[in-house]
Amino acid sequence: MTDLAAPERLAKIAAMRAAGVDPYPARGIDAAPIAELAAGAGTAEAPGPKIGSQVAVAGRVGVLRDFGKLVFAPLADRSGKIQIGLQRDKLAAWWEHRKWLDAGDHLGVRGELGFTKKGELTVWATEVVILSKTVAPPPEKWHGLADQELRYRRRYVDLWANEGVAAVFAKRSRVLSLVRRFLEARGFLEVETPTLHPIAGGATARPFVTHHNALDADLYLRIAPELYLKRLIVGGLERVFEVSRNFRNEGISVRHNPEFTMLELYQAQADYRHMMELTETLFEHLARELSGGTVVEFRGKTYDLKAPFARLRYADLFQRHVGCDLHDRDAVRAKAREKGLEVPSADDDAAYWRLMNDVFESAVEHELGGPVFITDYPTPICPLAKQNPADPRFAERFEVYVGGMELANAFSELNDPAEQERRFVEQVASQDPEAPGEVDVDYVQALEYGMPPAGGLGIGIDRLCMVLTNQDSIRDVLLFPTLRQHKTRATAAETVADAGAAAG
RNA sequence: GGGCGCAUAGCUCAGUCGGUAGAGCAACUGACUUUUAAUCAGUAGGUCCCAGGUUCGAUCCCUGGUGCGCUCACCA
Numbered sequence: 001m002t003d004l005a006a007p008e009r010l011a012k013i014a015a016m017r018a019a020g021v022d023p024y025p026a027r028g029i030d031a032a033p034i035a036e037l038a039a040g041a042g043t044a045e046a047p048g049p050k051i052g053s054q055v056a057v058a059g060r061v062g063v064l065r066d067f068g069k070l071v072f073a074p075l076a077d078r079s080g081k082i083q084i085g086l087q088r089d090k091l092a093a094w095w096e097h098r099k100w101l102d103a104g105d106h107l108g109v110r111g112e113l114g115f116t117k118k119g120e121l122t123v124w125a126t127e128v129v130i131l132s133k134t135v136a137p138p139p140e141k142w143h144g145l146a147d148q149e150l151r152y153r154r155r156y157v158d159l160w161a162n163e164g165v166a167a168v169f170a171k172r173s174r175v176l177s178l179v180r181r182f183l184e185a186r187g188f189l190e191v192e193t194p195t196l197h198p199i200a201g202g203a204t205a206r207p208f209v210t211h212h213n214a215l216d217a218d219l220y221l222r223i224a225p226e227l228y229l230k231r232l233i234v235g236g237l238e239r240v241f242e243v244s245r246n247f248r249n250e251g252i253s254v255r256h257n258p259e260f261t262m263l264e265l266y267q268a269q270a271d272y273r274h275m276m277e278l279t280e281t282l283f284e285h286l287a288r289e290l291s292g293g294t295v296v297e298f299r300g301k302t303y304d305l306k307a308p309f310a311r312l313r314y315a316d317l318f319q320r321h322v323g324c325d326l327h328d329r330d331a332v333r334a335k336a337r338e339k340g341l342e343v344p345s346a347d348d349d350a351a352y353w354r355l356m357n358d359v360f361e362s363a364v365e366h367e368l369g370g371p372v373f374i375t376d377y378p379t380p381i382c383p384l385a386k387q388n389p390a391d392p393r394f395a396e397r398f399e400v401y402v403g404g405m406e407l408a409n410a411f412s413e414l415n416d417p418a419e420q421e422r423r424f425v426e427q428v429a430s431q432d433p434e435a436p437g438e439v440d441v442d443y444v445q446a447l448e449y450g451m452p453p454a455g456g457l458g459i460g461i462d463r464l465c466m467v468l469t470n471q472d473s474i475r476d477v478l479l480f481p482t483l484r485q486h487k488t489r490a491t492a493a494e495t496v497a498d499a500g501a502a503a504g
Numbered sequence: 505g506g507g508c509g510c511a512u513a514g515c516u517c518a519g520u521c522g523g524u525a526g527a528g529c530a531a532c533u534g535a536c537u538u539u540u541a542a543u544c545a546g547u548a549g550g551u552c553c554c555a556g557g558u559u560c561g562a563u564c565c566c567u568g569g570u571g572c573g574c575u576c577a578c579c580a
Binding site for chain 2: 004246
């Protein structure tokens with residue numbers, strides 16, 4: 001046990017055992033979802049159990065309001081909450097055991113559905129069973145679990161102690177479900193590709209490294225599923241998607257978690273224009289399904305996710321917000337210095353384009369409300385995208401922004417093996433710590449077998465859920481966000497460890 | 505990683521212009537058959553995050569550390 005366990009509750013467990021009552025019985029009880037009772041109550045529209053009928057409910061009990069010969073308490077399950085009423089007269093033999101009950105216990109209650117004098121729907125108990133005795137006291141009843149860190153560390157408490165938390169995750173689940181149905185209806189096949197990659201490709205990010213003992217080889221946790229999914233397009237699957245947990249060894253912020261979920265999809269015979277249409281259609285669909293309308297509120301502002309979204313060209317935005325052409329290297333460097341960005345002394349192309357994009361991001365991104373497509377990125381910052389046939393300086397790529405946050409990234413996929421190889425070699429040579437360490441030769445070979453023209457799209461599911469559920473931090477849409485390691489004091493574990501040390 | 509802020513009872517917080525501390529809730533005891541954060545009476549509960557420094561004296565001031573939050577950078 002840990003120091004969370006309250007002595008008075010442990011004493012109750014001992015008392016129950018002494019009385020021959022199991023505080024952790026093996027079987028639950030067959031109970032109705034509480035919402036059915038609460039909403040139904042035998043009316044014509046909602047044919048739940050009638051007032052006066054016998055019902056059974058099971059759930060976590062809240063604060064006990066004890067009147068001596070009468071106890072009221074709320075009982076909550078996943079579906080809702082109802083009041084239970086325990087009366088001495090109806091629980092004669094059991095009545096003395098009411099002292100075993102504590103806030104937070106799991107109870108099964110059988111009784112008659114009725115009302116109190118104040119008109120509160122109540123299950124008047126004729127039988128009460130402790131289904132699981134809680135030794136850790138629940139959070140304070142007024143404030144709930146307020147400590148941010150504890151909310152994340154003890155999400156299992158946060159979920160029932162704080163209103164609305166479970167609903168956010170139910171919505172998230174629904175987003176994934178809707179996305180799957182949406183894509184399946186359009187002929188996409190859900191696939192699963194490796195999480196362990198010999199080369200960390202498909203994005204620029206620092207990977208996590210791990211080691212396979214039998215192969216005696218280092219492997220990387222994937223930073224993106226992209227290159228595998230495109231191999232499947234080569235393989236003729238034509239329309240594939242994956243809900244991919246990606247891992248990036250980077251900082252943590254309100255928008256970043258080291259592991260995050262991305263939807264990636266690829267569609268043969270499509271290009272980035274199709275991806276735009278698909279994106280805005282999907283976003284509108286999700287908004288409508290989740291909230292009934294297309295307008296969502298996020299961080300105190302509203303955004304209309306009704307398609308079509310505005311389309312703004314990268315070069316135009318650059319000109320407008322930075323004030324010079326993105327190819328004018330001297331002017332861009334001057335702007336970078338103005339903004340206090342670190343201007344690299346090296347004069348190579350890779351460094352210039354990184355700088356140019358930094359300038360763009362610092363000048364443009366937070367100016368964007370959205371939803372908006374930023375389109376036609378400069379080719380040098382798009383190693384996996386196809387060039388625009390009319391102007392090869394730009395790639396057929398777009399990103400979607402809502403509330404200053406990048407939600408999606410898509411392009412017409414580069415399928416020329418020679419050009420792809422050239423860009424890989426360039427990346428590897430760039431010395432960028434976030435670039436892959438070696439050329440993915442197998443991927444180039446895949447392209448040599450021929451990939452049809454295809455559009456690809458990646459959507460940050462966590463961020464999308466932030467927008468759709470109006471949560472400011474990515475941590476609030478992740479059940480268990482990554483936190484610094486933290487040793488919980490486990491008194492029993494210490495005892496075991498001490499015993500082991502003593503024995504050894 | 506940089507900057508800013510916070511750390512006091514189980515929880516949420518107040519407080520001490522430097523003299524080792526308080527409220528509400530929770531717990532415990534008692535009363536109460538109609539509460540909705542029940543009420544009433546009482547009891548108990550503190551390494552004031554840790555270490556060092558200044559001081560007659562530090563929870564308070566200073567330095568360092570730890571943890572957390574916010575923010576910047578990077579990205580999705």
